[in-house]
Amino acid sequence: MGFGDLKAPSGLKVLNEFLLDRSYIEGHVPSQADVAVFEAIATPPPSDLCHALRWFNHIKSYQSQKNNLPGVKKPLGQYGPAGVADATAAIAKKAVDEDEDDDDVDLFGSDDEDDAEAARLKEERVAAYAAKKANKPALIAKSSILLDVKPWDDETDMAKLEECVRSIQMDGLVWGQSKLVPVGYGIKKLQINCVVEDDKVGTDILEEQITAFEDFVQSMDVAAFNKI
Amino acid sequence: MNMALRELSSLEKYLGLKKPNKYSTRGDKKVPLLQTNNGQPMVGLVTIACHLVKEAKRPELLGCTAEDRAVVHQWLEYRVSKLDSCSKEDSRTILKDLNLYLQDKVCMAGNHFTLADVLIYNGIHPIIVDLTFQEKEQYMNVTRWFDHIQHCAGIRHHLPPVVVLRNRIYTSKHH
Numbered sequence: 001m002g003f004g005d006l007k008a009p010s011g012l013k014v015l016n017e018f019l020l021d022r023s024y025i026e027g028h029v030p031s032q033a034d035v036a037v038f039e040a041i042a043t044p045p046p047s048d049l050c051h052a053l054r055w056f057n058h059i060k061s062y063q064s065q066k067n068n069l070p071g072v073k074k075p076l077g078q079y080g081p082a083g084v085a086d087a088t089a090a091i092a093k094k095a096v097d098e099d100e101d102d103d104d105v106d107l108f109g110s111d112d113e114d115d116a117e118a119a120r121l122k123e124e125r126v127a128a129y130a131a132k133k134a135n136k137p138a139l140i141a142k143s144s145i146l147l148d149v150k151p152w153d154d155e156t157d158m159a160k161l162e163e164c165v166r167s168i169q170m171d172g173l174v175w176g177q178s179k180l181v182p183v184g185y186g187i188k189k190l191q192i193n194c195v196v197e198d199d200k201v202g203t204d205i206l207e208e209q210i211t212a213f214e215d216f217v218q219s220m221d222v223a224a225f226n227k228i
Numbered sequence: 229m230n231m232a233l234r235e236l237s238s239l240e241k242y243l244g245l246k247k248p249n250k251y252s253t254r255g256d257k258k259v260p261l262l263q264t265n266n267g268q269p270m271v272g273l274v275t276i277a278c279h280l281v282k283e284a285k286r287p288e289l290l291g292c293t294a295e296d297r298a299v300v301h302q303w304l305e306y307r308v309s310k311l312d313s314c315s316k317e318d319s320r321t322i323l324k325d326l327n328l329y330l331q332d333k334v335c336m337a338g339n340h341f342t343l344a345d346v347l348i349y350n351g352i353h354p355i356i357v358d359l360t361f362q363e364k365e366q367y368m369n370v371t372r373w374f375d376h377i378q379h380c381a382g383i384r385h386h387l388p389p390v391v392v393l394r395n396r397i398y399t400s401k402h403h
């Protein structure tokens with residue numbers, strides 16, 4: 001969730017799309033959700049992003065009573081359309097990095113003391129950032145893949161073949177349902193589903209591992225590939 | 229009970245008026261009528277609705293600033309003169325006009341909910357109910373405003389909710 005970087009045109013475009021059919025960020029009345037997003041925006045959206053501008057002007061009129069609006073302010077990453085990568089961690093890291101650069105330019109302090117002080121502060125900030133990152137559940141990209149595993153002939157033990165395929169264990173790989181599909185001449189292929197985390201498992205690795213069972217597997221194909 | 233009377237009764241509930249009034253109607257068009265104590269009857273949806281708002285001591289529903297008040301009255305008049313008993317052709321023109329009007333607005337008048345929102349909502353409901361999903365997307369600003377109003381607590385007493393599909397099925401250009 002989140003809108004991406006709301007200080008950049010890309011983020012404002014996401015906001016604009018989101019507000020096409022919504023009057024408010026959450027629900028049907030102005031709330032702290034609107035306040036949170038409003039405060040993240042630097043300048044009024046341009047007039048070609050008419051929905052974002054409409055919302056902006058409307059929420060601006062509630063500025064005097066913003067503390068009385070219902071709800072609780074959440075981090076920006078919790079609002080907005082699902083499926084947008086949460087950029088708030090990247091922006092926070094940028095802020096941390098910029099702060100660390102400032103530490104280097106210390107014109108007035110004495111060297112030893114401040115080095116230790118600066119080092120301690122840096123440690124603290126990095127730890128805080130790491131803790132923050134650890135708490136935030138990342139958006140994991142997953143796919144559902146349907147594989148066709150073909151045997152050498154009709155005498156291949158399909159039960160054993162399936163056992164071999166399912167014995168492949170990897171981080172980010174979960175085997176699903178399977179069935180035997182006849183392809184002709186008494187030969188059956190194994191059609192098996194799996195869900196993979198895109199970052200960890202690819203079809204080439206799967207192919208490598210499956211075709212390693214040379215006694216049973218003649219070849220493997222990807223029958224279907226869907227993003228979840 | 230005819231639609232106008234049902235609408236007034238709904239409005240009374242929204243305003244929290246404890247004692248419902250007894251209405252009657254007049255003429256072929258069944259214009260609503262409220263008999264008052266001083267003998268002069270109040271006639272007409274808008275007249276009676278404004279009276280109810282004052283009775284409930286909710287003057288902000290008629291607009292907070294002079295400008296807002298003018299805009300509210302403009303839309304109340306629009307409701308009875310253009311919206312009620314409009315033809316199917318007219319309804320498409322109305323939707324087009326409203327869609328343009330609502331592009332940069334969350335409410336009909338100013339930044340707050342007013343009687344204009346209630347009466348236009350009531351008046352336009354029968355049109356919206358008959359729109360296909362594609363048409364609802366065509367008049368996206370009207371749909372957005374309509375969905376906002378129908379979710380406002382206490383407005384939608386006598387009218388069934390209209391489903392507004394959130395996923396944009398038709399990704400044609402629209403504003």
